[in-house]
Amino acid sequence: MEKAVVLLSGGLDSATCLAIAAETRDVHALTFDYGSKHSREIDSAKAVAAKLGADKHTVMKIELDAIGGSSLIDENIDIEKTGNVTGEIPSSYVPARNLTFLSLGVALAEVVGAGEVFIGANSIDYSGYPDCRPEFIDAFQKAVDVGTKAGAGGTSVKIIAPLLNMSKSQIIQKGAEMGVPYELTWTCYSGGERACGKCEACVLRLRGFEGAGIADPIEYEG
Amino acid sequence: MEKAVVLLSGGLDSATCLAIAAETRDVHALTFDYGSKHSREIDSAKAVAAKLGADKHTVMKIELDAIGGSSLIDENIDIEKTGNVTGEIPSSYVPARNLTFLSLGVALAEVVGAGEVFIGANSIDYSGYPDCRPEFIDAFQKAVDVGTKAGAGGTSVKIIAPLLNMSKSQIIQKGAEMGVPYELTWTCYSGGERACGKCEACVLRLRGFEGAGIADPIEYEG
Numbered sequence: 001m002e003k004a005v006v007l008l009s010g011g012l013d014s015a016t017c018l019a020i021a022a023e024t025r026d027v028h029a030l031t032f033d034y035g036s037k038h039s040r041e042i043d044s045a046k047a048v049a050a051k052l053g054a055d056k057h058t059v060m061k062i063e064l065d066a067i068g069g070s071s072l073i074d075e076n077i078d079i080e081k082t083g084n085v086t087g088e089i090p091s092s093y094v095p096a097r098n099l100t101f102l103s104l105g106v107a108l109a110e111v112v113g114a115g116e117v118f119i120g121a122n123s124i125d126y127s128g129y130p131d132c133r134p135e136f137i138d139a140f141q142k143a144v145d146v147g148t149k150a151g152a153g154g155t156s157v158k159i160i161a162p163l164l165n166m167s168k169s170q171i172i173q174k175g176a177e178m179g180v181p182y183e184l185t186w187t188c189y190s191g192g193e194r195a196c197g198k199c200e201a202c203v204l205r206l207r208g209f210e211g212a213g214i215a216d217p218i219e220y221e222g
Numbered sequence: 223m224e225k226a227v228v229l230l231s232g233g234l235d236s237a238t239c240l241a242i243a244a245e246t247r248d249v250h251a252l253t254f255d256y257g258s259k260h261s262r263e264i265d266s267a268k269a270v271a272a273k274l275g276a277d278k279h280t281v282m283k284i285e286l287d288a289i290g291g292s293s294l295i296d297e298n299i300d301i302e303k304t305g306n307v308t309g310e311i312p313s314s315y316v317p318a319r320n321l322t323f324l325s326l327g328v329a330l331a332e333v334v335g336a337g338e339v340f341i342g343a344n345s346i347d348y349s350g351y352p353d354c355r356p357e358f359i360d361a362f363q364k365a366v367d368v369g370t371k372a373g374a375g376g377t378s379v380k381i382i383a384p385l386l387n388m389s390k391s392q393i394i395q396k397g398a399e400m401g402v403p404y405e406l407t408w409t410c411y412s413g414g415e416r417a418c419g420k421c422e423a424c425v426l427r428l429r430g431f432e433g434a435g436i437a438d439p440i441e442y443e444g
Contacts, residue, residue, distance in 0.1 A: 058288055058289070059288075060284075060285045060286075060288045060289070061283065061284070061285045061288075062282075062283070062284045062285070062326075063282045063283045063284070064282075064329070066280055066281075066282045066283075067280070067282070067326070067329050067330050067333050068333055069329070069332060069333030093371055094329075095328070095329035095330075095332035095333055095370065095371065096325050096326065096328045096329035096332065096366075096369070096370055097329075098369065099325040099328065099329075099365065099366070099369055099370070100322060100325040100326055100329065103318050103321040103322040103325050104289070104318065104322055106317070106318045106321065107286070107289050107291070107316075107317035107318035107319075107321075107322065108289050108317075110291060110317035110318065111289050111290055111291030111317055130368065130369055130370055130371060131369040131370065133368065133369075135368040136365065136368045136369035139361070139364045139365040139367070139368050139369065140365045140369065142361045142364065142365070143321065143358065143361040143362045143364070143365045144318075144321070145361070146352065146355065146357040146358045146361050147318070147320065147321055147352055147353040147355075147358035147361065147362065148317065148318055148321070148352055148353065149315055149317065149352060
């Protein structure tokens with residue numbers, strides 16, 4: 001089977017993306033430990049990678065908290081628990097996150113000889129993150145085509161975003177059919193013992209399961 | 223003055239780039255501690271940033287060595303000391319390095335409110351690194367334009383590569399005129415006490431000083 005790198009956060013989307021990739025590829029999962037408040041995502045990523053049979057899993061530290069600027073990593077910015085999902089760029093936006101994560105995914109792909117990097121970005125329910133939009137994926141691909149060893153040699157690493165045009169409910173339906181272990185995923189931004197159910201990430205997750213007509217297997221506060 | 227982020231490795235090019243930026247900008251230098259064998263570059267970066275009056279200096283750790291694949295970071299790949307500079311992609315190529323470093327530079331720029339990221343990439347003497355070519359800088363800019371908060375809002379962070387079309391000798395001449403402290407810079411890949419004079423980086427540096435008609439102020443082995 002062809003090798004592929006899959007960016008795996010431990011959340012619902014990337015777990016589904018991993019399952020899709022693993023159907024037809026030898027999967028090397030890549031998770032970033034970037035100083036996020038919801039670092040238990042990383043334990044989820046490990047559990048998901050093991051459960052879905054990833055061939056390898058690399059966890060890489062990056063001190064994004066040295067930069068700050070997002071409620072996800074900056075102690076001085078609170079996570080919003082208003083349940084607002086407005087389509088505007090929220091305080092949880094981590095500057096240039098997908099740009100950075102995809103770059104490192106491409107780096108790993110070059111080293112391990114993978115032809116593709118899978119990312120679980122999707123923008124249908126929620127276009128608040130500019131780096132989850134199709135235009136961004138296309139533009140990034142062009143930078144990879146001219147800026148990497150593989151690209152300069154003719155065969156560039158391809159960015160694959162299989163969920164890009166799927167709604168959260170469609171993603172969950174698809175994942176449920178494939179047996180994605182959603183009970184192992186972690187979505188909440190707040191970093192508590194249980195998911196808060198109130199942050200933007202929880203709200204989108206809950207709406208997605210509701211729309212899919214499937215019960216969310218994780219527990220929520222209160 | 224306008225704020226700018228400057229990627230600073232501690233080498234000759236980025237030191238010159240910093241001096242150019244600092245003439246007209248409030249400079250926030252950004253250095254990556256990425257597990258390189260020549261990590262004394264980082265001490266050089268700190269000394270150069272202080273000497274050239276950078277307003278701030280962030281040193282960020284990234285575990286690129288978790289990926290490997292380059293003689294600069296991988297214990298299993300030797301640094302070449304043949305003095306070969308062929309124009310082919312050398313073993314010192316770090317996969318997707320400028321892609322990653324520019325991404326993090328853009329992230330910092332977004333957080334500190336800088337409108338520009340300066341990078342000391344140049345490709346005249348040496349086109350071996352695909353991510354130092356003008357085509358790459360242009361393509362990356364387009365990814366930033368659509369993939370970041372600033373870009374989505376209309377005013378994107380601009381990538382400035384002032385050395386892109388300069389030869390190594392021209393860079394050194396320009397830097398010498400501006401008083402760049404080349405005695406504080408570190409170029410050698412080998413990680414010894416003194417520069418080896420034989421790796422591709424040393425060879426390019428020595429040729430550059432020779433072409434500029436200026437004595438290299440650092441000491442070499444043997």
